[in-house]
Amino acid sequence: MRINYFVAGGFVVLIFFVIIFVTAILPATTFKPKPSAAAIVYTEQELRGRNIYRREGCFYCHSMFTRYQDREYGEMVTAGDYVNETPHILGTARTGPDLSNIGNNRYATDWHRAHHSYPRKVKPGSIMPNYSFLSKQDMDDLVAFLQTLGRQRNQPEWVTAPQELRDEFDAVKSHVDVNSSAAANAGRGIYMQNCAGCHGVTGRGNGPVSITMIKKPANFTRPFYKNYGDAMWYYRVKEGVAGTRMPRWGQTLGKEQMLYLVAFLKTLPKDSQAAGEEITSFQQLDDPVALSKNYNLIKQLGEQSPYGTGRPE
Incomplete structure (x- = not known):
């Protein structure tokens, strides 16, 4: 009986080392990928x-x-x-x-x-x-x-919709004219029911739910969104935005409903580019007014950072 315990224990130890060999040692010694164009050689x-x-x-x-x-x-x-x-x-x-x-x-x-x-x-x-x-x-x-x-x-300079989403949009766009006022009217109701809570009635990202979010909803009136094509709007509506609370509406809305929504989103007014005041010193970081007027924080801070003396031990 004691011998059987030794055999069982030895078998367990053997399995342990086999797992280590297969999952760690073997890949480390046999998997030798060639450097890609993106491989970094550090200074x-x-x-x-x-x-x-x-x-x-x-x-x-x-x-x-x-x-x-x-x-x-x-x-x-x-x-x-x-x-x-x-x-x-x-x-x-x-x-x-x-x-x-x-x-x-x-x-x-x-x-x-x-x-x-x-x-x-x-x-x-x-x-x-x-x-x-x-x-x-x-x-x-x-x-x-x-x-x-x-x-x-x-x-890419601009984010574009993945090819499979562009193909899907091309296949369904004949069902709804996203440039028509009728489609935009239909999309308005879908927007008010599903989107206005976060993005606001006028699409400025100031809906009542937005106050609970650290990462604020998109402001569709920004000039940035003038660069969105129909397929890009469709992509954003269907797949949402990773890392935010924007859901994947493709899981709850039909394709025609998403097209109606695209038609409405295209009608939202676009504000002119807000010209921020350039922040030129670290002291201005303590000025909430200066911060609120600048979308591209910290352009030219030079050597004004109050650096420490090193990591505290």
């Missing part, structure tokens, strides 16, 4: 910034790989993108946004500095920790690393 400064990113645990809240639902955010990542990432810092949770394409001057260098020094003043409601304790050198290195993310990837 010394960027590598220091990568180490700071890892040291501060940024990957606990931010991922660095695009998923299927992120397809509008840039090219899907491949294994070859990460051949130089050892140890990897891809992260898995998304308490904060994905950073795989945050670089390539998507945001100005000084914007990144201000964001890390004053997270909630640059992005109200942010739960990101304050990193003003970093020394100037550490902050510069960290920002240099962030600017590498997505540097090698092709990113």
Whole structure:
């Protein structure tokens, strides 16, 4: 009987090591992807910034790989993108946004500095920790690393509807004339019933439910939406917006109903571009009036950041 216990115990140990071998050791020794065009070769400064990113645990809240639902955010990542990432810092949770394409001057260098020094003043409601304790050198290195993310990837100037959604729209658009006043009238009722609570009656993103949201609903009167084509409106209505409370209306509305809604959304008035007052000093971050008038925070902050002396021990 004792021998049987030894056999059973040995079998369990064997299974354990087989699992380790198959899931960890074998892939590590046999899977050797070739570097892709998006693989990053770091400079010394960027590598220091990568180490700071890892040291501060940024990957606990931010991922660095695009998923299927992120397809509008840039090219899907491949294994070859990460051949130089050892140890990897891809992260898995998304308490904060994905950073795989945050670089390539998507945001100005000084914007990144201000964001890390004053997270909630640059992005109200942010739960990101304050990193003003970093020394100037550490902050510069960290920002240099962030600017590498997505540097090698092709990113479209404008987000466009995925091809399969454009094909679907082309197949159903003959059912409803989205340029007709009759369709817009029908869409008005659908909008009031399903959308006005968040986006407001006039589409300004100021519906009664919006006060409960940290990330505010879209303001459809912004000039940005003048660039939306019919297929793009259809895509947004059907699939929603990842990372927001905008639902996927394709799960509850029929295709013709979504077309009626597109027809109405196209009729919403568009405001002229609001000219913000440029913020030129960190002191202005304490001025709520200056902040409220500026949509592109922190353009030229130079060397005015009150950097710390380094990470407190």
